[in-house]
Amino acid sequence: MSLLTNLFKYHKTPLLFVLLSSIFYLSFAYDLVRTDIIKLLLLYTALFVFAFKIIKTSGFYFRLLVISAILFRLLFLFAIPNLSQDFYRFIWDGRMILEGLNPYLYSPDSFIENGKLPIAQAQELYNGMGALSSSHFTNYPPINQLCFAIAALFSGKSILGSIVILRTLIIAADIGTLYFGKKLLERLKLPSNRVFWYILNPFIIIELTGNLHFEGVMLFFLVWSLYLLHSGKWKWAAVVLACSISVKLIPLMFLPLFFWWFKKGNVIANEMKQSVSMKEIATSQVPHNDIFKLILFYAIVGITTLLLFLPFFSMEFINNYSQTVGLWFGKFEFNASIYYLIREIGFAITGYNEIAIIGKVLPILSLLIILGFSFFKQNNTIPKLTTSIVVVFACYLFLSTTVHPWYIATLVLLCVFTNYRFPLVWSVALVLSYLAYSNSSNSENLWIIELEYMIVFAAFIWEIVLKKRIRI
Template identity: 35%
Template structure:
C-alpha cells in the first residue's frame, strides 16, 4: 500500500463501488435484471480488484470502505425482498403483547378489527405470505419487537433499526474474521472477500436478512472453542440455531470432533441456549403453527434449485405432475445421509478441518434443496474463507442469475440462467473437491 498510484486506484474503485450500491439500492428496480446484473458484476469485479491490489492492507481502511457501502443503503427500502413487511408486522403484534404464532395475518385482520390501523394495513398489503403462520424463531421476534418499538408506526424507521442491528452484527463478523485469520496465519487481505462482497452487503444490509447474525454466532462459537471455552462455544452455536434452524445440521460434526464430542460443558451450553431460544414456542402451543409453516414452506415453494429441478422434470415425464410433495422429503433424507457420511469419513482433528467439514455440509444441503435464496449462501461463504475452497465465493457471484425471475412478469425462471449459475458452481465444486482426486488416480495408475 506504499505505492501512491495503487492507493489512488483503490480509492477510485471504492468510490465507484459506493455509487454502484447506491444505484442498486435506490434507482434500479429488481425487475430490471440486465441493469442489476451489470452493476452487480462491476461491484464483484471491484471487490476482486481491491483484493489483488491490497496485498498487505491495513484493516482500518478496509473496515471504513465496507461501512461506507453499508451506510449508503441505510435509509433505502429493501429492493430484492419484501420479507421486511412480515418482520415489522410480527414486531407490531409482539408490541401489542399478542402472540405472532397464533394467527395468520389474514386471520388477525378478520379477528381484531378494533386494533387495525393504516400502518398495519400497509404492512399487510406488502406481505408475500399472509396466509401462513410466522416462520421466524423467537430470537428473530425480539429484533422485530425492537424495530416496532423504536419505529413507532413508521416503516422507514423500523427498517433502519433492523438494518443498524444487522450492521452491528456485521461489524462483529469483521473483527472475528480479523482475529481468527491472524491466529491461523491467513493472508491479511482475505477478509476483503467477505467485507466488501456485494452479495453480503446487498442481502444483509440491503434486504435485511439474518444470515449475517448466524455467521456471527458460528464464528463466535469457533473463536470460543479456539480459546478452550467449550461451554461458551456451545452457547453461541445454540444461539445460531435459535436465529435460523439450519446450523442444527452441524450436530454430527460436534459429536465427531474430540474437543466437543466429549465435552459436557459444550453440550450443556448449547442445550441452555437452544432452550432459551425456543422455550417461548411452548406458550399457547405456538410450536404447532411454527412447524406447520416450516413444513408447508419445505413442501410447496421452489426457487433457484439445481438437482431438485432435474428430478422434478423426471417426475413430470414419468407421473405427469409436480412431485414436490414426494421429492422434498426424499432429498432431505439424502442430505441427512450425506451429512452423516462425510462427517464419519472426514473425522475432523482440528478446528480448520472442522470448518472445512461445515462448508461441505452446507454445500450438500443447498444443492439438494428446492429453495435456494441468495442469502442462504452467506454463512457457508464466510466459513469457506477458512479453507482453500472457492465454490461459495464463485457462487456469491453466480447466484445473481437467480434474480432473472424478478424481471419476468410471471416470475418464471429461465433455464439458461439456472444453467449458467450452476455450471459455474459445479465447475468450482469439481475444482475444489475432485480435481486432486483425479490427479491422484492418474498418479496411481501411472505407477
C-alpha cells in the same frame, strides 16, 4: 487528518474504485427496480469487479478496507429493500410482540380477513409482504424476533424507521464478524485479509445489509462460537452457537459435525500451540477425549435454545412452527438444481409435480451426507470443521427445493477458513436467479437456472472432486 492525507497520497487508485463503488451502490439502493434485469446485472457485475480492484490495489491496507466496507453498508441505511419484501413481515412480527401478541400463533391473514388491524399500519404491511408470507405462520426464531421487536420499539409507527434500525443491527453484526473472523484467521495462522472476501463481497452487502436478511446476525454468532471453541472455551461456544440457531435454524444441521471435536490425541492442543502462547494454553480449557464433555456441549446448546424459545412456547406454537418449517421441503420451490432435474424426470413418468415425495426423500439424502461427514471425518480442528460444514451445507443446498440467494452467505463466510473458493464463484453466479423477476408472474427460466448451476457445479467439482485450487 494524517490518516486522510496518507489515504489520498498513497492509495489514489483504490480510492477511485471506492468512489465508483459508492456511486453504483447508491444506484443499486435507491434507483433500481428488480424487474430491470439489465441494470441489476450490470451493477452487480461491476461491483464485483470494483471490489476485486479495491482489495488488489490497496495492498490489503486494513483501515482502508474496513472504512470501505462500513461506508458501502451505510449507503443503504435509508433505502427500502428492492430485491425482497420479507422486511414487511419482520416489522409485522416486531409490532405484534409489542402489542403482547405471540407472532407464532397468528398468521396475518387471520387478522386481515376478519377485518382486524392488530398493529399500526397493518394493512400497508400486509399488502407489502405478499400472499405467500401473509398466509403462513412466522418461521423466524426468537433472537430474530428480538431484533424485530427492538426495531418496533424504537421506530414508533415509521416503516422506514424500522428498516433503519434493522439495518443498523445487521451492520453491527457484520462488524462483529469482521472482528472475530480476523482474530480466528490469525489464530489459525491463515491470512487475515481473507475476511474481506466476505466483508467486501457485494453479494453480502446487497443481500444482508441491503435486503435485510438476518443471516448476517446468525453468522456473527457462528464465527464467534468457532472462535471461542478454538480458544478452548467450549461451554461459552455452545451458548453462542445456540444464539446462532436462535437467529436462523441453519446451524442445527451442523451439530453432528462436532462429534470428533473432543477427540483424544489433542490435535486441538497442537493447533492452539501454533497460534497462542503457552501461558494462554495453560489457562484455557483445552478439550480432551471425554464423552461427557461432548454430551454436555450438546446439552448446553439444546437447553439454551429451548430457553430462548420458552417465552413463545405452547402446544399450538409447536404445531404451527413445525408446519411452517415443513413447507420449505414440501411446497416451496425456487432456484433449485438437483431437485428440478428430478422433478422433470417425475413429470415425464407420472405427469405430475412429485414435490410431495421428492421433498421428503432429498432431506434424507442430506441427513445421510451430514452423518457421513460427522462420523467418518475427524472434524477436530477449525479448518477441518469448517471444511466439512462448507461441503455438507453446499450438498444440502444442491438437494434443496428452495435456494434463495441469501442462503449462500454461510458458505461465503466459512470458506475463508478453508481451501475452497467455489462459494465465492456462486456468490457471483447467483445473481442469475433474480432473472425470475423479469416477468410479472416471477416464473423462472430453467435455462438460466441451468447456466447458474453449470458454473457452480463446475467450480464445485474442480475443487472437491478434482482437488484443484481456484486462486483468488
